[in-house]
Amino acid sequence: MQRTFQAMMLGLASIVLALVAQESNVVLPQDKGPDKIDVSAYPAEIQKDYKLFSSKCSKCHTIARPINTLMSRDEWERYVKRMMHKPNSGISESQGKEIFAFLMHDQINRKDKNPKAFFRALSDEEIEKLKTQK
């Protein structure tokens, strides 16, 4: 009987933990935005880069994250390099350049025209704050 009780408690504890775990999910504001861009008006080369960007940059995080983030040229350059240098990014140097070309084109031709519709990148501390608020 005692073992059964312990097992039931364990099962119930697992539910509580699962629910707590759910509540702790971090969803950045960028993640909630659109996860596609209409690139039909972009040059053919940039449309090709967009395909590469969609494939490579959705491996570890939502593709909505970079699509809805505003950054300066230097910041994009730094971020692309950071992502490229993740041990398993699968992004070569030439692919990194193509992804950067797309991001800069998109920044200038879409985001800079309506910056209020996008979010600036959050620092680790701001993400932590977001979690605390949640």
Place this chain on the structure above:
Amino acid sequence: MKLSRRRPWIWAAIPAFAGLFFILVYPEPSAAVPAFARKYGVKCYSCHTMPPALNKTGYMFKRLGYRMPPDEMDGTKPAPKISELDKAISWNLGNAVALLAQGSFSADKTGGEEASSKSSFNLDKALVFAGGALPQTNFSYFVEFKLFEDGESGIGQASVAYTGGRANSSFFGKAGRMLLQEGEGTRAAMMFNLFPEASTLLTAGSPVNFSLDQAPVGVGGGYTWASPYFKQVLGLSAKVTNGLNADGSEILFDSQRNSKDFWFDADYWFGPDGGVTFMTYNGRKDQVQNQGTPDEFTYRPTIQRYGLFGNYLFFDKLDLLGGYLRSRDDWKDTLNGATTAFTVNGYRGEADYYLQRGFAVMGRYDRLSQTIAGEPAARTTAWAVGAQKALTELGNVILRATYSHEHNTDPVSGSVTTDNLFKVDLRLMW
């Protein structure tokens, strides 16, 4: 309905699966994210080719004491200290606890002296994991609690570790119950892979009841070196663990035998995601021979394993894996007879093709040539094919189908058994 007292897991499984159901229907889109992915806001593929097979990031994450490898380590300035990694991320329960459940349908046909054919729906496992780094310290912990697995519940793993140094040159010491051969090693040497079971080469038992597939209690340590941006990684690990009793169970408390097992592993990762591993194990245990007969006696064989494994991921698509494992165990038939040897030369090959992210087809082949005291070799061959597909973008719900065949010749009795298993399983991690 009267439930057997021998199956208390059923009582644990009912609320756990009620919880699982609730979570599945809960409208939050990011509900089913395991703890580490939750902690960093990333998908499973950050650290796995497909869970649970680790990639280089996952390997480094583990070697750094469950801390994310920094992505700006260019070698021009000192790499961050271990205690500085992830320091902005505070500890909370949701970032530290994860659940895993797996159910399956299987159809199994065995041939040989005890031929049988059966099919069944199964609850394979329900596990709770807790793990991570303690923020702004060098300590980390990992616990695997089995609510249910193979009819048992209890602690599968529980260890505490201290990791020091910097991200490019670190060392760790850990103590507790840990898997003998797990994510320590490049992918071809890992127990966790894309198939439901580890490769036959790694799990095969010997006539003295020893298998690398165990989680003993002990202490371990290691050193990890990484070049700028982790392009090359060298990991050295060693463990001293309790030995085994005559029945193959682990020595947990005092033993007059004072038996200890020694394990060493050296891994070198190169390129985008390839590596080689050398591993060796040396231990001694009591072996009861001719059990239950008038000729029963106990002796103490030395058990040795030497393995060389390697893999390379081509074009981020095709992962080719291979390995060789040499086994040598002392062997004695009669009390006054000479001590001879049971030896195995085992090989494995595997090809995993990632059709797209979260969708892989795989095939593997294992061949073991086993000899006792110079007798003709008994051969065991095993092959398996399968496919698996992640049902969520995060990669935390996976449907898998596999078919495996094993032809096993017992090196002692010479009897032959065959096993054909078809299995479809669904794994949920959250």
